[in-house]
Amino acid sequence: MPELPDVEVKKKYLAKTSLKKKIADVRVLDKRILGDNTTPAGLAKALKGATFKEAIRRAKYLLVFTDRDDTLLMHFGMTGDLDFVKKGGDKPKYDRVEYRFADGTALCYENMRLFGKVALFHTTDFAKIPDIAKLGLEPLDRSFTFKKFKDILDKRSTTIHQVLMEQELIAGIGNIFSDEITYQAGVRPDRKVSSLSDEELRKLFDKTKWVLRRAIELDADLDGHPKQFIIPNRGPKGTCPKSNTALVKKTIGGRSSYYCPDCQK
DNA sequence: CACTCTGTTAGGTG
């Protein structure tokens, strides 16, 4: 479930469970998850004896700094997660990388479908890591202003759904939260951005921040979202929580988007 | 059983 709010929650989870513990060993159970620059041996060498010092999030990426000034980068794809396992506890089924601590606990990176990445960089200058360098604006940053939002959309001829999801423009929003943002803004996801009024743009901008913040407050638990959100209703048999109209499913830019034909114009 | 769908993104094509 890893869009921006999910990764923010994972960051807190890692910080709560796994900082300042001596790393005794690293096990790579499926090296296909490793980035091109990273090998199992290299990862183990860098991390053995080190500790995780701090975790930050950038878009859908989780970055962990070590006390040796390396940076561990994780992306969760569609099915990735972190699982902190107590001594003797059960490891997750799709365990791919284990960071084993000296006290017998372990932090497991799991990922069923293997879309995702674990990579190590010998730097703390994370902005220069290629995956990070190409990202667009962070939607919850104060620097993400309405003016910048409009500037970004100005250059585009596609739909609002696609633009919201384009990581090089606005970083961190995926298919699910893009649907929620357009729903809350009352704008159809298949609208061309060039057709949007200033008022609609303002709503989209405000709802982008609001929806993402709200999701973090809800621990990014999709089922735990209140009923007035489209998220818990989103699906082939879903209905709009406001008008009770059947939701429409439409493929936009190769992704399935759901919207309410009555509430979204 | 076969086929379709899925919270992502890189890379290729026209």
Add this chain to the structure above:
DNA sequence: CCACCTAACAGAGT
């Protein structure tokens, strides 16, 4: 440069 398609993978649903 831009829009569109596909592949990488594994399981659930129809």
